Amino acid sequence: MQNEIRRDEIIGSRRFSNYFWSVVLFLGGIGFLLAGISSYLKINLLPFTNSTELVFIPQGLVMMFYGTLSFGISIYIITTVLLDIGGGYNEYNRIESLVKIVRKGFPGKNREILLTYPFSNIKYIGIKITEGLNPTRSIYLCLKDDRKIPLTPVQEPTSISNLEEEAASLAKFLNLKLENL
Template sequence: MQNNVRQDRITGSRRFSNYFWTFFLFIGGFSFLLAGLSSYLNVNLLPFANPTELIFIPQGIVMIFYGTLSLSLSIYIVLTLIWDIGSGYNEYNKIENLVKIVRKGFPGKNREILLTYPVNNIRAIGIQISEGLNPKRIIYLCLKDERKIPLTPVEQPNTISNLEDEAADLAKFLDLKLENL
């Protein structure tokens, strides 16, 4: 039974980088907001600076705008962390001849995303590797109708050798060919 079902866990938004950016954006946004309010109220709300010397129009307004924008973005990232957007698993089941891709989305009636494909509709396992400023290293499920379903999570690029090993292992498990995209 164990040799016929394989399940790969997918990490969603709960990654170190999201925690880091949430903290950074919250502290920066809160500081900018206090600086803008200090320039408007002529009361120093920041203990480490004196933003009362700023002229409210245009500097104070810009500080309030950037602070509000940064705080809003940090709240959005916190919500994606709480909801764990993008997490889930890929299940490859030889007994049922199915591949299931399960992910968590945003709250609502379609929160659980479930994609199911019969193994006989899968043409191959594909690998796409592109280098440069925005490198891509992705494993795809290539269907017979020419659709390509990504199987790897969105994160820092995996090493090429690890990606090739994962893809080869999956192709061998599903008895499919491996192709370069």
């Protein structure tokens, strides 16, 4: 029975890059905000530089703006990490002949997103590989009504061989054909 159900966990927003950027933006935002406040109050709030020599308008004001913006973005990223936005799982159940795609969203009416598809509605498993400045490598669940549901999480692109191996394994498990999109 254990080999009749396959469950793939999706990391979501709890990735290293989100932790890294939230810390960088938080510290940079606090630094810029303190530099702007220091230029306004003419009191040095930063121990490693003398911000009192900055002219408040326009330099101090712009630094306060960028600091506030950076601080706000870092709080947003921290919130998405704490709420695990985008995290969830893909469950392929051969007993019930169902594919369940579960993701966490923002708090509210649609906090948990559940997509359920019977095997009879699935046409094939598709792979899409795009190279260039922003490369993507994704596996899709292609339905008979021509919808393409992404199954892979948003992350750094995996190697093509790993992607093909994962897609082939899934296609074999679901007894579907594998196509290139």
